[in-house]
Amino acid sequence: MTRTESRVWTHIDFTANGVQSGSANVPHSSDTSAYGVLPVPMICIRGGDGPTALLTAGTHGDEYEGQIALLELVQDLRRASDEGRIAGRILVLPSLNRPAVLAGRRNSPLDGGNLNRVFPGKADGSPTEMIADYVTSVLFPMSDLVIDLHSGGSSLQYLPIALARPGLDAQAKAAIRSLLDSFGAPTSVITKGSGGGANSTLYAAAEAAGIPALTTELGGGPTLTQPGLDIARRGLRQVLLDFGIVSGLETPSVPATRLMRTLGPGSSIFAPHDGLFVPLVHQGEVVEKDQLAGLLHRLDDPLADVTRLHFRAAGEVVWKRFPTLTSAGDALYGLMVPFTQ
Numbered sequence: 001m002t003r004t005e006s007r008v009w010t011h012i013d014f015t016a017n018g019v020q021s022g023s024a025n026v027p028h029s030s031d032t033s034a035y036g037v038l039p040v041p042m043i044c045i046r047g048g049d050g051p052t053a054l055l056t057a058g059t060h061g062d063e064y065e066g067q068i069a070l071l072e073l074v075q076d077l078r079r080a081s082d083e084g085r086i087a088g089r090i091l092v093l094p095s096l097n098r099p100a101v102l103a104g105r106r107n108s109p110l111d112g113g114n115l116n117r118v119f120p121g122k123a124d125g126s127p128t129e130m131i132a133d134y135v136t137s138v139l140f141p142m143s144d145l146v147i148d149l150h151s152g153g154s155s156l157q158y159l160p161i162a163l164a165r166p167g168l169d170a171q172a173k174a175a176i177r178s179l180l181d182s183f184g185a186p187t188s189v190i191t192k193g194s195g196g197g198a199n200s201t202l203y204a205a206a207e208a209a210g211i212p213a214l215t216t217e218l219g220g221g222p223t224l225t226q227p228g229l230d231i232a233r234r235g236l237r238q239v240l241l242d243f244g245i246v247s248g249l250e251t252p253s254v255p256a257t258r259l260m261r262t263l264g265p266g267s268s269i270f271a272p273h274d275g276l277f278v279p280l281v282h283q284g285e286v287v288e289k290d291q292l293a294g295l296l297h298r299l300d301d302p303l304a305d306v307t308r309l310h311f312r313a314a315g316e317v318v319w320k321r322f323p324t325l326t327s328a329g330d331a332l333y334g335l336m337v338p339f340t341q
Ligand SMILES: [Zn+2]
Pocket: 059, 060, 063, 116, 150, 151, 153
């Protein structure tokens, strides 16, 4: 099956040396702009031959550590370019789902699109699907490594972690582990995304394309957390150093990352009814099976007994729900356990 060619276009010349700031222009025809585009900011920094790093954030608009870490990084990279310290190419898109970023929302207000649930995308789809397709069909073929920075956003609080898919063969597996080691988050989690986006995410599409990729969850709530920002700052620079793309960046040394794996949704806790959620356990705590996790107060029947929620498995809490107001089916807790293989 031949793929339809991407309709997204740019003035950036990916083969030119130096720093270029432009945009990936996504056609979007609206009442007020028949032939208009959505400009997704894109920076290309190239210093001769070498590997290409694709760095993205703002895939979800309400997750901030990655967006800020990339905005800071491009300033460092501009200096590095001026000083001739780049050997390769870095593509930076700090607000990949631009409409969602401008709205401060997870999903795009234009089409409701969740960019990390529509990969590999559609060339002639909605704006969100077109962005995904551009990443898959235009940016991936140029890339030797991919980092897509996420955080918990409006509905989750996360222990700050890096995540990666297992890899499709032994070589891919080794490349992914090496990328996780380089990035150096305190905790790295191997996951197939069964509790999240499974095969519809950016990093799953990178795995399918055979490109080593990692993603992150760097905090929670629609705000900035300092520990998460620090992990992203250091990790991005260390990866660029280790791949030989940039030299002369300062990075603090950190302990080796510890490798974990997520337990699937069958071990998560979901709200059995609407109510007000009282978490009794927090991210990073180690729990036993059947341990009391939290309470859910009913809004419709104030005299009813409060619902007591228990963990379905032993493990370490990797995320928990952030808002108090809860609807039936909302995800409240997720667990991880040490990775053994
Ligand atoms: Zn996200």
